[in-house]
Amino acid sequence: MHKPVSLRTLCLSILLMSGGIQHAQASNTQDALQRLQRLQSDPELTRQAYAKGEERVTLCSYCHGKDGNSTRDDIPNLAAQNPQYLFAAFEKFATGERTDYVMSKLAKTLTEEERVNIALYFGMQKVHEKESDRPDLAEQGKLRFLQCTACHGSEGLGGFDKPRLAGQRAAYIRHALGLFRSKDPSRASSEMIPIAATLTDADIEVLSHYLQGLNP
Numbered sequence: 001m002h003k004p005v006s007l008r009t010l011c012l013s014i015l016l017m018s019g020g021i022q023h024a025q026a027s028n029t030q031d032a033l034q035r036l037q038r039l040q041s042d043p044e045l046t047r048q049a050y051a052k053g054e055e056r057v058t059l060c061s062y063c064h065g066k067d068g069n070s071t072r073d074d075i076p077n078l079a080a081q082n083p084q085y086l087f088a089a090f091e092k093f094a095t096g097e098r099t100d101y102v103m104s105k106l107a108k109t110l111t112e113e114e115r116v117n118i119a120l121y122f123g124m125q126k127v128h129e130k131e132s133d134r135p136d137l138a139e140q141g142k143l144r145f146l147q148c149t150a151c152h153g154s155e156g157l158g159g160f161d162k163p164r165l166a167g168q169r170a171a172y173i174r175h176a177l178g179l180f181r182s183k184d185p186s187r188a189s190s191e192m193i194p195i196a197a198t199l200t201d202a203d204i205e206v207l208s209h210y211l212q213g214l215n216p
Contacts, residue, residue, distance in 0.1 A: 028112070029091045033084055036116050040083065046120065053121030056114050059106060060122075068125040073171030076163075083123035084160040090115050099186050127167040132213030141210025144203055155216035166214040173208035 039045045057066065060078075065071050068079030078086060092098040093107035094115070107115065132138035145156070148165075152158050156166035165173070179187050180196035181204075187193065199207075 029088065032091075032112055032116055033087060036084060036087055036120065039116070039120060049117045049120045050124060052114075053117035053119075056110065056118055057121060060118065063102070064122070068122040069128045070169060070172065073169050074175045076172050076176070077127055077168055078122035079125035079127045080167075081123055081164050082158060082160050083119040085158060085163055086123055087116055087119035088161070089163075090119060097189065127164075127215070129215040130167060130169070130212055132209045133170065134209045135213075137206045137209040138213050139210075141206035141208070144207055145210055148207075156211060156214050157216060165211045166216055168211055170208035170212040173211050174204055177204045177207070 039049045063070070063072055063075045064078045068077060068081075070077045089098075090107055093100060093103040096104070098104075110118070148156075151162045152165050153162075156164065158164040177192075177196050177199060180190060180192040181199060183193055
């Protein structure tokens, strides 16, 4: 006769399985990022991946634009983002770490190779330069942004693990910071949550105007 499995044993088994899955997902992401680095270091492989990525961005283009310049105020530009950052962000939707009705489905529909190629394609596009609607507020935002430069860079260009903010629509910056500040479930576990908690409405407003007009 089999002995009944205790609740403690069952919970421990589930935790171990969950940990194993998370480790495998992290390992797969790192492997893909290494392949992306190899693509970027080889001009011919970059050309091939770019062409394949261009073929697969149709669905993305409805919101983010064919060239990665957003078509909606609440959607971010993907143009000129670091491809490694873009891919890693994409993977969070694929694994469920981040949730979004459209992005979660799309990330799971595309293969890992397609996600790599799309990240490379958008990363090689150029941001359409925009001016701030309120130069007076943008000047105040420039001073406030000094506290953001350690992660996002002095020109807002981001990096392999942080997003480019330069040239993002003011409305999107307001929208994104609002989600972080309200601890929206779609932004769960983000390191931006405690940072956004310190921002006032006025801070968010001046930052959004400054970043929209930032064209390094």
